[in-house]
Amino acid sequence: EDKVVQSPLSLVVHEGDTVTLNCSYEVTNFRSLLWYKQEKKAPTFLFMLTSSGIEKKSGRLSSILDKKELFSILNITATQTGDSAVYLCAVAVYSGAGSYQLTFGKGTKLSVIP
Amino acid sequence: EAGVAQSPRYKIIEKRQSVAFWCNPISGHATLYWYQQILGQGPKLLIQFQNNGVVDDSQLPKDRFSAERLKGVDSTLKIQPAKLEDSAVYLCASSAVAGGLGEQYFGPGTRLTVT
Numbered sequence: 341e342d343k344v345v346q347s348p349l350s351l352v353v354h355e356g357d358t359v360t361l362n363c364s365y366e367v368t369n370f371r372s373l374l375w376y377k378q379e380k381k382a383p384t385f386l387f388m389l390t391s392s393g394i395e396k397k398s399g400r401l402s403s404i405l406d407k408k409e410l411f412s413i414l415n416i417t418a419t420q421t422g423d424s425a426v427y428l429c430a431v432a433v434y435s436g437a438g439s440y441q442l443t444f445g446k447g448t449k450l451s452v453i454p
Numbered sequence: 455e456a457g458v459a460q461s462p463r464y465k466i467i468e469k470r471q472s473v474a475f476w477c478n479p480i481s482g483h484a485t486l487y488w489y490q491q492i493l494g495q496g497p498k499l500l501i502q503f504q505n506n507g508v509v510d511d512s513q514l515p516k517d518r519f520s521a522e523r524l525k526g527v528d529s530t531l532k533i534q535p536a537k538l539e540d541s542a543v544y545l546c547a548s549s550a551v552a553g554g555l556g557e558q559y560f561g562p563g564t565r566l567t568v569t
Contacts, residue, residue: 344496371555381543381563382458383497388557428496432555439509440555444496 342367346429346445353452357419361448363429364411371440373405373412376428378447383428386414419452426450456480458561460546466567472534475564479527479548485509487558488521488531489545497545503529536568 343366353359363373372390376383387396389405389412396403400419405412416423426447432440459478467473479486484505489497500519501511505526514521518537523529533540543565547558 382545382560385557435510437509439502439504441499441502441510442558446494446496
């Protein structure tokens with residue numbers, strides 16, 4: 341059974357802190373790893389990673405994938421209260437017949453306090 | 455571009471009743487997904503459509519859940535009869551990339567409470 345494990349499950353930091361969120365996976369037919377931010381209901385896309393060691397960056401957020409050790413990290417520097425959300429990690433696996441499906445972790449709930 | 459639309463946003467029903475959710479994906483997106491997200495969990499894929507054909511429904515409880523995507527655009531997800539454990543947020547997502555390898559765009563979800 342495909343498994344995606346995120347840690348920590350929750351985290352409370354002060355504004356300005358730097359945080360690292362972890363995602364490890366055990367899946368068959370790995371194709372890519374995606375990070376989403378979920379504030380209210382709809383997850384919004386952050387990054388998609390397919391190659392090891394290549395950092396993806398967007399403003400204060402960055403992410404990297406290690407396909408040998410089967411994990412990814414999401415870094416957020418200089419956190420702001422607007423970063424408070426649940427961060428979801430998902431792995432895309434090939435499910436046959438040209439289709440792919442996402443398996444999600446439980447998420448990390450980040451709370452940034454002023 | 456307009457996002458993924460879902461309705462209703464909230465629904466409260468009693469167990470054994472039936473309920474239906476509607477989703478309109480982003481225009482031109484061929485792949486459509488329904489997810490179930492129970493409180494404190496990540497979304498779990500229920501069914502994936504490519505145009506109006508089912509690609510994967512291996513995790514759909516077919517004794518009570520059904521879904522269709524007529525004309526390859528809008529989709530409905532139905533639960534009949536509902537159980538207490540069906541209380542969750544039901545998310546619809548769509549993808550421009552055939553097969554679902556690329557980014558998925560999510561709708562706001564429908565929060566279902568079964569009492």
